Amino acid sequence: MSVQSEAMTVQVSEEVLALHRRMQRRRKLNRGFTYLVGILIALWILGPLYFLGSMALTTQEAVRAYPKGVLPFIPFSLDTMRFFLNSAGIVPGVINSVIVAAITLVLSTLIAAPAGYATSRFLFPGRDFFRLSILAVRAFPIVVLAVPLAVVFISLGIYDSVYSLALMHTALTLPTTILVIGSVFASIPYELEEAAMVFGCTPVQAFRHIVLPLVLPGIAASAIFTFVMSWNEVFAASILTVQNRTLPAQVLFALSNSSEAYQFAGGFFMMVPSLIFMFFIRRYLFNMWGQITK
Amino acid sequence: MSLSEIPKRRKKRNWAPYILIMPALLYLALFFAWPMARGLVLAVWDDEALLSIHAEAQRDSAVVGHIPQNAHLDILDQQGNFVPEEELNLENMLTETWFRVKGEDAEGNTIEGWAPDSRIRVREEAEDGTPLAGTVRTKLGTKADPLTSVYAEPNKHSQVVGKLEARTRVEIVDVALLEVWYRVRGENEKGEPVEGWAQSRYIQVFGDESRGRVDRGNTGQLTTKFIDKMIHDRFFLPALRNTLLLMVIIIPTQFVLAIIMALVIQARLKGNTIFLYIFAIPLGVSDLAVGILWFSVFTQNGLLNSILQYLGLISHPSPYLTAETRHWIIIAIWLAEVWRATSIVMVIVVSGLQAISDEVLEAAELFGANLWQRIRHVILPLLKPSLQVALILRTILALQVFAVVIALSGGDVVTVLANETFRQYSDFRNPNVAAAYAGFILLLSMISAIIYLRTIRTQEELAA
Numbered sequence: 001m002s003v004q005s006e007a008m009t010v011q012v013s014e015e016v017l018a019l020h021r022r023m024q025r026r027r028k029l030n031r032g033f034t035y036l037v038g039i040l041i042a043l044w045i046l047g048p049l050y051f052l053g054s055m056a057l058t059t060q061e062a063v064r065a066y067p068k069g070v071l072p073f074i075p076f077s078l079d080t081m082r083f084f085l086n087s088a089g090i091v092p093g094v095i096n097s098v099i100v101a102a103i104t105l106v107l108s109t110l111i112a113a114p115a116g117y118a119t120s121r122f123l124f125p126g127r128d129f130f131r132l133s134i135l136a137v138r139a140f141p142i143v144v145l146a147v148p149l150a151v152v153f154i155s156l157g158i159y160d161s162v163y164s165l166a167l168m169h170t171a172l173t174l175p176t177t178i179l180v181i182g183s184v185f186a187s188i189p190y191e192l193e194e195a196a197m198v199f200g201c202t203p204v205q206a207f208r209h210i211v212l213p214l215v216l217p218g219i220a221a222s223a224i225f226t227f228v229m230s231w232n233e234v235f236a237a238s239i240l241t242v243q244n245r246t247l248p249a250q251v252l253f254a255l256s257n258s259s260e261a262y263q264f265a266g267g268f269f270m271m272v273p274s275l276i277f278m279f280f281i282r283r284y285l286f287n288m289w290g291q292i293t294k
Numbered sequence: 295m296s297l298s299e300i301p302k303r304r305k306k307r308n309w310a311p312y313i314l315i316m317p318a319l320l321y322l323a324l325f326f327a328w329p330m331a332r333g334l335v336l337a338v339w340d341d342e343a344l345l346s347i348h349a350e351a352q353r354d355s356a357v358v359g360h361i362p363q364n365a366h367l368d369i370l371d372q373q374g375n376f377v378p379e380e381e382l383n384l385e386n387m388l389t390e391t392w393f394r395v396k397g398e399d400a401e402g403n404t405i406e407g408w409a410p411d412s413r414i415r416v417r418e419e420a421e422d423g424t425p426l427a428g429t430v431r432t433k434l435g436t437k438a439d440p441l442t443s444v445y446a447e448p449n450k451h452s453q454v455v456g457k458l459e460a461r462t463r464v465e466i467v468d469v470a471l472l473e474v475w476y477r478v479r480g481e482n483e484k485g486e487p488v489e490g491w492a493q494s495r496y497i498q499v500f501g502d503e504s505r506g507r508v509d510r511g512n513t514g515q516l517t518t519k520f521i522d523k524m525i526h527d528r529f530f531l532p533a534l535r536n537t538l539l540l541m542v543i544i545i546p547t548q549f550v551l552a553i554i555m556a557l558v559i560q561a562r563l564k565g566n567t568i569f570l571y572i573f574a575i576p577l578g579v580s581d582l583a584v585g586i587l588w589f590s591v592f593t594q595n596g597l598l599n600s601i602l603q604y605l606g607l608i609s610h611p612s613p614y615l616t617a618e619t620r621h622w623i624i625i626a627i628w629l630a631e632v633w634r635a636t637s638i639v640m641v642i643v644v645s646g647l648q649a650i651s652d653e654v655l656e657a658a659e660l661f662g663a664n665l666w667q668r669i670r671h672v673i674l675p676l677l678k679p680s681l682q683v684a685l686i687l688r689t690i691l692a693l694q695v696f697a698v699v700i701a702l703s704g705g706d707v708v709t710v711l712a713n714e715t716f717r718q719y720s721d722f723r724n725p726n727v728a729a730a731y732a733g734f735i736l737l738l739s740m741i742s743a744i745i746y747l748r749t750i751r752t753q754e755e756l757a758a
Contacts, residue, residue, distance in 0.1 A: 023659075030665070031563065038558040041551075042572045045633065049575070051597045052587050066595035066611060067603040111317045118314035130315055137326055139687060141694050141739055143712045144732040145326065148333015151725050171325040178318060225578075232580030234697045235712065239719055248582050252697060256704055260593065263701075267586030274578035282571045285641055 049271070055260075056080055056268035063261045084265035087258075093250035096162050100237075100246055101230040103166035108177045109223045111170070116181030121190065131179075138175035145171070146236040153240065160242045168240060169230040177226055184218030184284075185211070221284035224277045231273060334736075336520075336729035343515035344483075345497075345508045347490035351375050351475035359488035360513060367478040367506045369499065370489075373449055374410075374472030387495035388474040392448035393425065397464035405456035406467070407444035414464065425466045432460040448472055478506070520726040524734065527727070529709050529717075537710045539624065541692040544631045548688060549681070551632065552639035553669070559640070560647050577637040585701025588630035589615070592622065592702070615702060623708045630698045635691060639684045646680025647673070686746050690739045711735050 054071040055063055060083060062074045084090060118124075119131055149168050153159040188211055196206035237249040245253060251266040258266075344360040351373050361367065374390045391411040399405050409430075418427040430442050441457035448470045458464065474494040482488050498509040524530055555573050559566065576584070591597040592614045599611040614622040650673065658672045674681075696712040699705065705713050711731060719728035 031561070034558055034561045035563060037554060038563065038569050041555055041558065042569060045572055045575055048587050048591055048597070048633070052590050055590060067600035068595065068597065069600075111321050114314035115318035118311040122308065122311035122314075124308065124311040127311070130319075133322075134318075137322060139690050139739070139743070140326075140330075141690060141712075141732070141735050143694050143696070143715050144334075144736045145330060147715065147719055147725060147728045147732050148329045148336070149325070150719070151333055151336060151729075152329040167325055171322065174318060174321060228578045232578070232583075234580060234582045235694075235716065238716065248580055248697075251586075252582055252700060255701060260590075263586050264590050267583045267590070270583040271579050271587075274580070274583075275575060278575060278578035279571060282567070282574055285570075285574055285577070 052264055052268050052271075055264040056084075060259075060261045063264060080261045080265045081269070084262055084269060087254070087262060089245060089250045089254070090247070090266075093245055093247040096241075096244055097231055097247040099162050100166045100169060101227045103163065104169040104173060104230040105223050105227045107166065107170040108173045108226045109181075109219065112174055112177035112181050112222075113219065115178045116183075117185050119178070120182045120185040134175045134178055138179070142172060142233075142235050146239040149236070150239050159240070160244055162241070162244055162246075165237060165240045165244075165246065166230075168236050169233060172233065172236065173226045173229050176229070177222055180222040180225070181215075181219055184215050184222065187218070188214050218284055221281040224281050228274050228277050232270070333729055334733050336726050337733045338516060338518065338521070339514050340511075340517040340519065340726070341514045342510040342512070343517060344513040345492055345511040346513050347478065347480075347488050347492055349490055351477075351491040355491070358490045359482050359486075360511075361478075361480040361488055361492075361508055362483050363508050363511045365480050365508050367476075367480040367497065367508065369476050369478055369497075369504050369506050371477035372474050372494075373451060373477075373491075374470075375449070375475050375493075377471065377473035387493075388499075390472050390474055392470045392472060393428070393466045394448075394468035394470070395428075395444065395458075395464040396467055397430070397458055397462050399456050399462075400459055403456065405444050405458065407446055407455040408448040408452075408470070409442060409444050409458075410450075413442045414466070416466070417463075425469065427463065427465050430458045430460050430462045430464060476506070480508070520730045523727050524718075524730040527714070529714050533709045533711045533714045536624070536708055537693060537695070537712075540627060540631065540695060540710065541689060543624075543628050544635075544692055545685070545688055547628070547632050548636045548639050549684070551636050552643050552684075553673075553677075555636065555640040556643040556647055557669075559644050573640055574637050576634045577641070579634065580697070581634060581695075582697035582701060584630050584634040585698040588626050588633070588698070589701050592626045615707075617707045620708060623703045626702050627695070627698055627708070630702065631692070631695060634698070635688065639688060642680050642684040642687075643677060646677045650676045682746060686743045689742045689746070693735050693738055693742075711738075 051068075051070055054074065055068070057071065057076055057078065057080070058074050059077045059079045062069070062077075063080055065074075068074075115130075119127060146168070149171075150159065153164045158164040192210050192214075193203075193206045196210045197203060201209065232248065233246075234248040234252055237246045238252055241249055248270060251263075251270065255263065340363075343363055345363070346357045347359050347361060348355045349358050350356075352375065374392065377387075377389070392408045393411055393414050394407070395409050395414060396404065396406045413431055414428045415431050416425040416428040419425055433440055433442070441459060443454045444456050444458060446453040446455050475491050476494055476497055476499075477489070477491050478497070479487065479489040496508060496510055496512060497506045499506040559570055559573065563569065579587075589596070594611050594613045594615075598614070599608065602608045603611070613619060615626065654672060654676070655668065658668045663671070694712045695710055696716065699708060699710050699713055703709070705717070709717075711734065715728050715731040715735070718724045718731060
């Protein structure tokens with residue numbers, strides 16, 4: 001940019017102009033190359049997804065056929081999907097999954113929001129320790145938590161229930177939610193709140209009328225991400241539920257003795273809500289994860 | 295955001311932040327720290343290691359010694375004792391039934407007391423099966439006392455209140471269900487003899503009723519046997535090897551790919567948000583679904599073979615995910631994990647890149663640094679803190695690969711540590727060994743995090 005503005009005002013030698021032209025040519029080339037790489041990576045991500053979608057949205061004959069085609073070239077049908085949804089345990093599994101994810105979303109957001117606000121707005125002794133322990137909990141292996149919790153839940157008599165699984169998922173998602181909500185609050189300058197108070201708002205009014213409307217979309221995005229994390233979680237769900245399996249736990253349980261149609265439709269069905277939710281929160285992703293690295 | 299931007303309200307102690315973080319702290323203490331501590335203890339604590347032996351056949355009598363689980367016992371005597379209703383129906387528990395009876399003895403005195411059900415034949419029952427009346431059974435054999443003793447307590451060692459003749463009609467006033475206690479003799483861990491009373495629920499009795507063994511104890515003990523069992527499990531070494539191998543091949547690939555993806559995003563092309571959404575899709579997809587996704591690619595008549603067939607490279611589908619083609623399973627898991635978990639590294643790298651000012655990059659470009667030189671000498675050094683965090687996060691997550699492995703190998707042919715934890719818990723019903731596996735994964739995670747932090751620090755010290 002600086003080269004261009006100088007070129008307009010100052011007499012520039014031929015050599016500098018040549019250098020500039022060469023750089024622009026190289027930039028154009030680079031852009032083309034970057035597009036190519038980007039498209040290749042996008043294909044690497046979308047290709048398998050498209051194939052799985054084709055298999056889930058066709059007839060069972062097409063799923064059994066070999067060599068397999070993909071969607072515009074094979075018949076579109078809801079047959080495979082219907083077969084999957086009518087299999088034993090799937091509808092209750094979906095209901096359980098939604099209940100668990102909804103409870104997790106509410107609990108996790110309610111508990112995390114004040115903590116996120118505190119870490120982003122106050123400088124208090126122990127703040128760094130709190131943030132560090134949150135990070136440590138986030139990095140803790142799920143595997144390590146699931147077995148002890150199962151044993152504790154059995155001894156308390158609340159094993160194999162969607163509610164106890166939701167308690168576990170809340171513990172799992174809470175650290176991420178705190179960090180994310182903290183970064184959402186941190187992105188709203190404190191000066192706004194201060195200005196409101198200068199104009200006579202109480203701190204609570206300033207929060208209610210200035211901060212809340214600004215952070216609400218970010219918090220909604222984080223809540224959706226919490227929902228997705230709970231909806232996807234397999235390991236703890238498989239360990240903590242026996243009769244009341246969630247969808248992933250049910251699919252995992254049935255995996256080894258089910259047909260390919262069941263597996264493909266199941267995999268696709270589990271992905272669809274995530275794909276939709278991710279689309280809505282894509283803008284907040286970096287808000288959400290950026291903070292974690294600091 | 296740096297700390298200096300945060301308003302400093304330190305005039306007096308401000309309790310507001312503590313109140314605000316309190317719910318989160320309480321929740322994590324209750325549902326994270328406490329169960330974790332309790333659960334990890336399972337790996338080194340055997341709840342059933344020792345059986346307490348009591349001086350009397352009473353729960354609250356003094357403990358005279360302990361006999362280890364599986365030790366053999368001599369059974370010397372037995373006696374019934376009260377048992378709370380909720381503890382009935384335990385495995386191995388032997389019970390005896392006593393009736394409180396009321397009847398007349400030979401002299402016509404009314405006698406009321408307890409007799410075992412082996413001595414009374416029930417003649418009348420209420421509708422719900424409660425015995426109401428019966429007769430005293432005849433004793434067999436000529437040498438035996440023809441009279442049946444009636445005791446003050448439902449216990450043969452208690453005082454005899456009277457004796458009833460055979461075939462006397464008695465009223466059954468009460469029924470007591472008692473747990474059998476055995477008087478046993480065995481050896482404690484040091485080989486010293488221990489003799490005393492123990493409940494039948496803990497003891498497996500052999501056929502002749504004079505010998506038995508401690509089936510399970512009721513007193514805990516510190517033990518390494520679950521850790522030993524884990525280490526000597528035949529799946530332990532393959533699981534460890536596969537987990538480490540996957541870590542070594544997955545993480546470098548992911549970092550290279552993630553940095554490329556981040557550079558594409560950072561180039562701010564037209565349609566950037568579309569690229570961003572597509573690159574971020576795997577963030578929201580469950581690992582089980584990703585496992586199924588790659589299963590659909592690698593299964594015998596899946597996408598890969600279909601494509602190869604169309605291209606005419608093969609004439610019939612070749613199998614990939616079988617016990618004979620383990621290397622293909624590893625490759626499939628590798629691709630699936632790279633597909634799934636590169637996005638999170640990318641997001642971390644992108645937010646790291648955004649912190650690098652454009653001027654620095656433009657300056658490097660102006661001085662004629664090519665792409666590789668810019669990455670090597672400008673971008674990577676500045677990205678180091680982000681990469682460090684991503685590395686620790688990814689290593690810990692790589693130690694937990696689970697559903698992808700199950701979907702691609704069925705969990706048998708190629709196994710990993712998380713899968714063995716699951717198997718020990720769910721299939722073998724052995725939470726202690728599962729806890730040992732979980733503790734082992736935790737240990738590996740912590741060691742790798744410490745190693746990363748250390749090596750990166752020493753490099754910086756060397757540079758300084």
